[in-house]
Amino acid sequence: MDIYKLIEWVVKIGIVFLIFMHALAYIVLLERRLLGFIQMRLGPNRVGPFGLLQPLADGIKFFFKEEIIPRDADRTLYIIAPVVALVPALTTIAVIPFGDTVNLFGRQIELSITRVDISMLVILALTSMGVYGIVLAGWSSNNKYSLMGGLRSSAQMISYELSLSLAIVGVVIFSGSLDLVQIAKEQMGTWGGIIPKWNIFTQPIGFTLFLISVIAETNRVPFDLPEAETELVAGFHTEYSSMKFAIFFIAEYANMVTASAMATLLFLGGWHGPYVEKFPLLGPVYFTMKILFFLVLYIWLRGTLPRFRYDQLMKFGWKFMIPVALANVVLVAALALFLY
C-alpha cells in the first residue's frame, strides 16, 4: 500500500478525533451558558475567562469521583454498557464528509476520513447500535427506574427510526445516491443567484420530519423520556457514577453532532456556501457553522419546551409521524418521476 496514503489517513483520523472530542466538551459549556442566558442567570463563568476552562474542570472532577457499582448489578454488562453507547457514536464521524477534495501539500485530499458509496446507510446502521448501550445500562443496573428508562428508550428508538429513515428516503430519491458526498454535491449552486439549491427548500416536509425524528433518536428534550428526571430519577444512568456516567454524556453529545451533521448534509447543502468553489478550504468552515446552527437549535428547544408524556410520544410517533412520512415518500417519488 501507498505509504503516503497511510500517513494521510492517520493524520486525518488524529485531527478529526481531536477536534471532535474538544468540540464535544465545549458544546456542553455552550449548552450551560446558553441555558443560563435563556433562564436569565449567568451559567458557569468562574473557571478561566468566560468559564472557558469549565470543561477541563468537569473532566478532572469526573475522573476523581468515586466509582460505584451496585451490589446486585450484572457486572459484565454494567461495565460494557457505556462502551457500547460510545463506540458507535464516535465511529459515525468516519464517514461524514466535511468538505470537497482540496489540494494540500501537492496531494488531492478528500475532506472525510473515508468515503463509502453507502455512507448514509453506514450512519443509520451505526446509530441503530447505539440504543443497546442505553438498554444494557438500564437492564444491568438492576434498578426499576433504570429498567424503565431502558425500555422507554428502545421503544422510542424503534418508533422514530422508521420516520427518520422514511424522511431520508425522500432525499435519496431526489439525489439518486446513498453517498453523502454525492447528496451534498447535488445541492450545489443557486436558483436565480439568491436561493441556494438546498433540499430544505424542495422538501420542507421531509426536513421537518427528519428534524423531529432525529431529536427523538438522540433522546433530547422534548423527547428525553429515557432519563426523565421528574419521574425516573435519572432513567437509564441512575446507577452510573464517575467516568462511566461521563461516557454516556459524551455519547449523547456525539450523537447530537452526528445528527446535526446529517441534517446539514441532507438538507442544508453540506459544505456549500458562497465562494466555496474557488476556495475549497472554506467548506469545513461553512459545514461547522451549519452544524453549530443545529446544536444551538437543540439547546434552544431544551430551554423552551416541556417534556412529552410517554403515551403522547408513542401516539405522535406511530399515528402522526409515520403516516406523514409515508405520504411524503409517495409525494416525493411522484414529483421525481414527473420532474426528471
Added chain:
Amino acid sequence: MMEQAFFLILATLAVGAALSVIIQRSPLYSAFSLIGVFACLAGTYIMLKAQFLGAIQMIVYAGAIMVLFVFVIMLLNIRKEETALDKYRYLWLLSIPFAATLIVEVLYTILKVTSDFTSLPEMAKRPEVGDSQSIGYGLYTGYLMPFELTSILILLAIVGSVILARREKD
C-alpha cells in the same frame, strides 16, 4: 493476505458468538451474542464487496429485530432460563437429525461450488454485484415476482399482528 486475516478474525468471532448464543443461560446474554453474530456476518458481507447487504444486515437484523427481542426479554424481566425447561429434555434427541441434515446440506453446497465454479449464477461473478444499484436493478427486473410476493407476505403479517393484538383486548 490482509483479507484472509480479517476473514479469520471475523469467522472466529462469529462462530464463538454463535456458540455463546446457545450456551448462555441468561436469555439477554444469548440475545447480545446473536447481535455479535450478525455484526460479524455484516463484516463478512462487506469483505465480499457487498457493502449494501452488510449495512442492511446491521440495520434490519442487529438494529431492528434484535431490539425487539431485547425489548421483550427486558419487559418480561427474565433473569435466568427457567429450570422448567428441563422437562423438555427429550427435544435434545431431535437436535441430532436436524444438525445432521444441516451439516450434510452445507457440505454438499461447499463441494458443489468448489468443484464446479461455473455453476455459480451469472450475477454472483460480477464484482459490482453488492452495490445498491445492482441489487435494486435485480429486485425490479429478474426477481420482481419474489420481491412483490415477499412484500405481500410482510403486509399480511402486519395485518395479522394488529388483529391478534385487538382480539387480546376484548
